[in-house]
Amino acid sequence: MSTLLNKYKWILFDADETLFHFDxxxxxxxxxxxxxxxxxxxxxxxxxxxxxxxxxxxxxxxxxxxxxxxxxxxxxxxxxxxxxxxxxxxxxxxxxxxCQPLPGARELVDSLSGRVNLGIITNGFTELQSIRLSRTGFQDAFSPVVISEQLGKAKPDIAIFNHAFSLMGEPEKHQVLMVGDNLHSDILGGNNAGIDTCWLNHYGAAVSDDISPSYQVNNLTELHQLLHSN
Structure with missing residues (x-):
């Protein structure tokens, strides 16, 4: 059975309010x-x-x-x-x-691990990322973990995506999906980098006229269903 998941070899995630609750x-x-x-x-x-x-x-x-x-x-x-x-x-x-993973994050990551390569591109700060990945047990699931503070470039700058692609071995861009909650950093950045994007639209906000995600979901459970559906 072919699913949307078969389309991608890589799924890149934002961190704050995409994988992790950030209160x-x-x-x-x-x-x-x-x-x-x-x-x-x-x-x-x-x-x-x-x-x-x-x-x-x-x-x-x-x-x-x-x-x-x-x-x-x-x-x-x-x-x-x-x-x-x-x-x-x-x-x-x-x-x-x-720190807590968002609802559905653990189930989603578990369902994707071993089936697709998972990475993180975050504008969050180094000091928080590694300890949070370790404490949630996610540290082995994601590679690369690209942190804007270390690179000196932040999403939506295409440079941070190009840096990630180099660490990923320059994958075919049509086989990469970026998932994030921020329309202006995650989705615009992914669009500019030439990859598909999925907007995690927690609050039902209107899509911007000039930023169009490839997909849109309200939560990670919906993303799980989308990726595993026909």
Missing amino acids: AFAGLKLMFSRFDIDFSANDFTLYQQVNKPLWVEYQNGLITAAHLQHTRFNEWASKLSVTPQHLNSQFLAAMADI
């Missing part, structure tokens, strides 16, 4: 509780006002990962008399402590 508010609450601070919803709103524009600049290649990581914690660092680098490390450690 930044919970991570920040845990991290600040270790400094005896009750981090509030209002604190989180103020943090995101700084953090979100930095991520856009990072994805657009305007700032480095280090600049993003330090700038977002500058104000809190001065309040607590620690370095922004220290706070960033503590935040990533807290995120690792609360």
